[in-house]
Amino acid sequence: MKLRIAIQKSGRLYEDSVQLLKECGIALRNVKDRLKTEADNFPLEVFFLRDDDIPQYVEDGVADIGIVGENVLYEKNKKAEIVEKLGFGKCRLSVAIPRSQEYAGIRSLEGKRIATSYPFLVNEFLAKNNVQAEIHEISGSVEIAPGIGLADVVADLVSSGSTLMMNGLKEVEVLLQSQAVLIRNNSLDAEQQKLLDKLVFRIRSVKKANNNKYILLNAPNDKVKEIIALLPGMKSPTVLPLAEAGWSSVHSVLSEDTFWDIIEQLKAAGAQGILVVPIEKMII
Numbered sequence: 001m002k003l004r005i006a007i008q009k010s011g012r013l014y015e016d017s018v019q020l021l022k023e024c025g026i027a028l029r030n031v032k033d034r035l036k037t038e039a040d041n042f043p044l045e046v047f048f049l050r051d052d053d054i055p056q057y058v059e060d061g062v063a064d065i066g067i068v069g070e071n072v073l074y075e076k077n078k079k080a081e082i083v084e085k086l087g088f089g090k091c092r093l094s095v096a097i098p099r100s101q102e103y104a105g106i107r108s109l110e111g112k113r114i115a116t117s118y119p120f121l122v123n124e125f126l127a128k129n130n131v132q133a134e135i136h137e138i139s140g141s142v143e144i145a146p147g148i149g150l151a152d153v154v155a156d157l158v159s160s161g162s163t164l165m166m167n168g169l170k171e172v173e174v175l176l177q178s179q180a181v182l183i184r185n186n187s188l189d190a191e192q193q194k195l196l197d198k199l200v201f202r203i204r205s206v207k208k209a210n211n212n213k214y215i216l217l218n219a220p221n222d223k224v225k226e227i228i229a230l231l232p233g234m235k236s237p238t239v240l241p242l243a244e245a246g247w248s249s250v251h252s253v254l255s256e257d258t259f260w261d262i263i264e265q266l267k268a269a270g271a272q273g274i275l276v277v278p279i280e281k282m283i284i
């Protein structure tokens with residue numbers, strides 16, 4: 001028995017999806033130009049698909065699990081459950097209008113032609129806000145629609161905002177914040193569930209490790225107490241004596257979000273020779 005996972009064949013999520021499996025210790029065989037492959041060291045079969053098709057495959061149980069953007073999952077409105085947010089493919093679905101136009105709130109969209117690849121989500125947004133507008137569904141290059149007279153405004157994915165900027169558009173409403181998620185079929189059997197649990201355990205360890213750094217520093221013994229108070233650590237920091245009398249080495253784990261703040265405080269408290277090391281896996 002193998003667990004079947006659907007991932008994007010090529011595009012924004014492909015590299016990160018394969019990389020995540022790799023960091024979970026899952027080596028894929030002959031990835032290049034294949035539509036299907038297997039893992040060497042985990043009972044996993046991998047299907048490479050257009051991202052739009054992944055929610056359907058997972059709902060139907062053709063694939064047991066999949067990696068897809070929340071934007072696509074919600075747009076397709078399929079029955080599949082989110083198991084884990086994966087932290088990559090971060091973007092938002094936004095409405096954008098020509099930069100030269102005034103925007104006075106959602107009512108400004110009344111009667112407008114909206115070009116989008118997300119008709120379901122846009123429709124839902126308009127209905128919720130009691131706005132009547134015309135949706136023009138197009139499958140790509142949405143941002144050029146106003147420039148060529150196809151629509152008045154667009155609803156498309158935004159990350160850095162540079163595509164909007166290059167096309168003379170400005171973002172006026174955010175409909176959805178999105179990232180890649182691991183989804184599962186709603187009725188996995190016990191054996192498939194067991195394999196999924198194993199995979200999710202590994203994913204969480206990898207995510208945790210990527211969000212944390214191991215730090216080592218030296219400090220005079222009379223400063224150690226103050227330094228320890230600044231450090232969280234997995235249990236508590238490790239303190240070891242240095243060969244030089246009166247000095248200690250302190251080891252701990254810091255999370256990425258608080259990292260720079262704490263480093264500054266450590267320096268101010270007398271820490272020296274601070275080393276920061278990446279963590280490969282973190283199991284708590």
Ligand SMILES: Nc1ncnc2c1ncn2[C@@H]1O[C@H](COP(=O)(O)OP(=O)(O)OP(=O)(O)O)[C@@H](O)[C@H]1O
Nearest residue numbers: 008011012013050051052069072089090091157159
């Ligand atoms: N600029 C971006 N920054 C970060 N993530 C993005 C960005 N654009 C899209 N994404 C995320 O990556 C997913 C895939 O984007 P991509 O542009 O590769 O899709 P696509 O062209 O529809 O691919 P496919 O050929 O598989 O249908 C999107 O659904 C979204 O979740």
Ligand SMILES: O=P(O)(O)OC[C@H]1O[C@H](OP(=O)(O)OP(=O)(O)O)[C@H](O)[C@@H]1O
Nearest residue numbers: 012140141157158159160161162163164
């Ligand atoms: O705000 P930005 O950082 O500019 O990113 C937004 C752009 O990225 C995505 O397209 P992508 O580059 O994946 O191309 P595609 O839709 O044509 O595949 C999305 O559809 C936007 O056009």
Ligand SMILES: [Mg+2]
Nearest residue numbers: 050051052053
């Ligand atoms: Mg697509």
